[in-house]
Amino acid sequence: MFRDIENLVEGHLKSMGIDNPEANIIWIKDKSVMSDATTTCALKYAKELNINPKILSGEIVEILNARKGELMVQEIKLEGPGYINFKFTDEFYFKNLNISAKNVLENIRDKDLLKVKDREVLVEYTDANPFKVFHIGHLMDNIIGETVANIYDLAGANVKRISYQGDVGRHIAINIYAILNNLEEYKIIKEGGDVKKKVVWLGDKYAEGFKIFDNALHHAEQGETLETESEVINKVKEINKKIYEKSDETINEIYKNGRAWSLEYFDTLYKLLGTKFDKYIFESEAAPIGMDLLNKNINIFEHSDGAIIYDGEKDGLHKRVFVNSEGLPTYEAKDIGNMSIKLAEYKDAMLSIVITGNEQKEYFKVLYKVLKKIFGSDINFLHFSHGLMRFADGKMSSRKGNIKAGDELIYSIMDELRVKFENSRIENNEEKEDVIEKVAIASIKYSVLKQAIGKDVVFDLENAIRIDGDSGPYLQYTYARICGAVAEDISTPNQNTDESEFIITENSKDLIKLILRYEEVVGETIRSMGPQVLLSYLVELAREYNSFYASEKIRENIYNINLSSRVRDVLHHGLHTLGIKTPSRM
RNA sequence: GCUCUCGUAGUUCAAUGGAUAGAAUUCAAGUUUGCGGUACUUGCGAUGCAGGUUCGAUUCCUGCCGAGAGCACCA
Numbered sequence: 311m312f313r314d315i316e317n318l319v320e321g322h323l324k325s326m327g328i329d330n331p332e333a334n335i336i337w338i339k340d341k342s343v344m345s346d347a348t349t350t351c352a353l354k355y356a357k358e359l360n361i362n363p364k365i366l367s368g369e370i371v372e373i374l375n376a377r378k379g380e381l382m383v384q385e386i387k388l389e390g391p392g393y394i395n396f397k398f399t400d401e402f403y404f405k406n407l408n409i410s411a412k413n414v415l416e417n418i419r420d421k422d423l424l425k426v427k428d429r430e431v432l433v434e435y436t437d438a439n440p441f442k443v444f445h446i447g448h449l450m451d452n453i454i455g456e457t458v459a460n461i462y463d464l465a466g467a468n469v470k471r472i473s474y475q476g477d478v479g480r481h482i483a484i485n486i487y488a489i490l491n492n493l494e495e496y497k498i499i500k501e502g503g504d505v506k507k508k509v510v511w512l513g514d515k516y517a518e519g520f521k522i523f524d525n526a527l528h529h530a531e532q533g534e535t536l537e538t539e540s541e542v543i544n545k546v547k548e549i550n551k552k553i554y555e556k557s558d559e560t561i562n563e564i565y566k567n568g569r570a571w572s573l574e575y576f577d578t579l580y581k582l583l584g585t586k587f588d589k590y591i592f593e594s595e596a597a598p599i600g601m602d603l604l605n606k607n608i609n610i611f612e613h614s615d616g617a618i619i620y621d622g623e624k625d626g627l628h629k630r631v632f633v634n635s636e637g638l639p640t641y642e643a644k645d646i647g648n649m650s651i652k653l654a655e656y657k658d659a660m661l662s663i664v665i666t667g668n669e670q671k672e673y674f675k676v677l678y679k680v681l682k683k684i685f686g687s688d689i690n691f692l693h694f695s696h697g698l699m700r701f702a703d704g705k706m707s708s709r710k711g712n713i714k715a716g717d718e719l720i721y722s723i724m725d726e727l728r729v730k731f732e733n734s735r736i737e738n739n740e741e742k743e744d745v746i747e748k749v750a751i752a753s754i755k756y757s758v759l760k761q762a763i764g765k766d767v768v769f770d771l772e773n774a775i776r777i778d779g780d781s782g783p784y785l786q787y788t789y790a791r792i793c794g795a796v797a798e799d800i801s802t803p804n805q806n807t808d809e810s811e812f813i814i815t816e817n818s819k820d821l822i823k824l825i826l827r828y829e830e831v832v833g834e835t836i837r838s839m840g841p842q843v844l845l846s847y848l849v850e851l852a853r854e855y856n857s858f859y860a861s862e863k864i865r866e867n868i869y870n871i872n873l874s875s876r877v878r879d880v881l882h883h884g885l886h887t888l889g890i891k892t893p894s895r896m
Numbered sequence: 897g898c899u900c901u902c903g904u905a906g907u908u909c910a911a912u913g914g915a916u917a918g919a920a921u922u923c924a925a926g927u928u929u930g931c932g933g934u935a936c937u938u939g940c941g942a943u944g945c946a947g948g949u950u951c952g953a954u955u956c957c958u959g960c961c962g963a964g965a966g967c968a969c970c971a
Binding site for chain 1: 931951964
């Protein structure tokens with residue numbers, strides 16, 4: 311919306327000899343400053359031109375002043391060390407309020423953002439492992455990954471959502487080892503109906519198996535087994551090999567069932583979380599492809615102690631093992647296959663992103679060195695990593711101990727919400743359950759997304775669902791409140807409202823300015839890949855609206871209704887970008 | 897030991913090198929003859945320490961102190 315002004319300023323800077331000048335105009339957040347927006351470009355370029363910033367900004371102000379009317383600027387002032395400040399006319403506000411939330415991208419210009427426009431961007435996230443529990447870490451990964459994908463969507467990219475799942479490897483051998491020790495239980499579980507129950511059982515068996523295996527590995531005291539340490543280790547190795555070779559009927563059957571149960575259960579969770587993957591890739595298919603590509607590029611690697619490694623120390627990184635001394639591919643080699651599968655499916659992809667926990671940061675640096683050498687320079691790689699979720703107090707512990715499963719966390723929040731929703735205005739039980747689900751997910755997503763990606767998250771159940779102001783439910787409440795106020799029977803606002811449909815008053819002015827700032831916020835969110843930027847803006851908007859609501863009777867006039875529905879549109883657009891659903895009643 | 901990340905109100909988080917460092921919560925005091933009080937208003941309160949670069953530093957650089965993560969056959 312500032313394009314015309316920026317073009318004029320940049321034109322002048324160009325004539326002064328600056329290459330590709332950028333005169334970004336941004337809204338002033340400080341309410342004590344009387345102007346609406348500002349640019350600091352004179353300060354930046356005066357240094358380059360070696361002249362006094364006040365002189366440069368003075369020239370620019372003069373040029374702009376001559377065209378104040380057509381630019382819809384009421385006043386242009388030179389303030390401070392060289393800020394060029396703008397105060398806009400009412401006409402400017404009306405005109406730009408017509409830009410709907412959906413079109414914000416049209417008005418964003420940032421060269422980096424335009425690069426991904428209409429190009430395929432692959433986002434891999436969640437990466438839950440069949441046979442294993444859907445951990446809190448997977449939950450965070452999913453929330454952050456979904457948001458990153460949505461933000462790239464917003465930037466105009468053709469985003470493909472991918473989940474890469476570890477359906478082979480030692481963790482499964484350990485699980486099957488434990489199941490083989492409990493075949494009677496397995497037969498009973500197999501007949502039972504509930505998939506959740508089966509998955510919980512699998513998780514229990516993994517824990518059992520892991521304990522025995524880990525004890526054997528570290529020469530700790532034996533669990534309930536008669537086998538010696540080396541027998542346990544060898545058995546797990548043997549099972550692992552048999553899974554790869556598909557050579558044992560019993561193991562094949564257990565493997566097939568366990569994998570299917572897990573995947574079916576994960577799908578119910580993805581649905582709950584609002585994720586739709588475009589593609590699932592499995593380690594079992596990635597492994598042979600990875601081995602093949604590794605052999606074709608063997609010159610990149612080195613042999614060491616019987617293993618095949620990449621010496622990252624040459625690049626100031628670590629050495630990583632790609633194939634272990636038994637000839638089996640590790641995660642590293644499988645990831646080469648994973649990438650190959652992605653590129654086979656999405657040939658035009660220009661960017662491949664993976665979301666994981668912070669602990670894998672160094673690993674991905676090494677992996678990307680290798681991938682770059684194998685797959686060339688047409689594709690770029692990014693790794694976003696997130697921190698851990700900690701709990702604020704002991705209240706999060708369930709009867710079994712502290713919550714570690716992601717689904718368990720969601721269900722326990724829903725239990726808390728059911729109590730709160732007893733007095734809800736919603737009488738239909740089905741709708742109520744649906745809303746409870748959406749509020750529960752919103753409360754977790756808000757907690758995860760309110761800080762920059764990469765930082766640890768502190769989850770406080772009390773704050774997440776109850777406390778006002780700093781929560782997902784607060785934003786949802788504000789949305790529902792507007793929906794209630796802007797009732798359909800009063801007026802359905804026209805999408806193409808002209809200036810006769812808005813009015814600027816003492817109470818509405820700050821709110822209008824805030825709505826106009828949405829464009830800038832979206833640009834900043836994409837540029838910094840920072841959901842917290844968008845989220846804190848939405849809180850500010852909700853707060854400003856609630857303040858407006860307290861001072862005005864919304865249904866009293868059409869202007870208030872129109873403005874309210876504009877706020878509703880922005881909230882809807884922003885929250886959906888963050889993967890938060892917006893029920894119209896709650 | 898080496899490498900990386902991070903230190904901001906009591907607490908949880910913000911701030912492309914820009915104006916008086918923003919929010920939320922806690923605590924204190926208030927608000928409704930009105931569409932959803934899960935609301936609104938006011939107040940108290942912070943950049944770990946020491947230097948450097950700059951017209952200007954929470955941001956960039958150096959050192960110190962403190963926290964976390966990673967450092968080959970796991971994922």
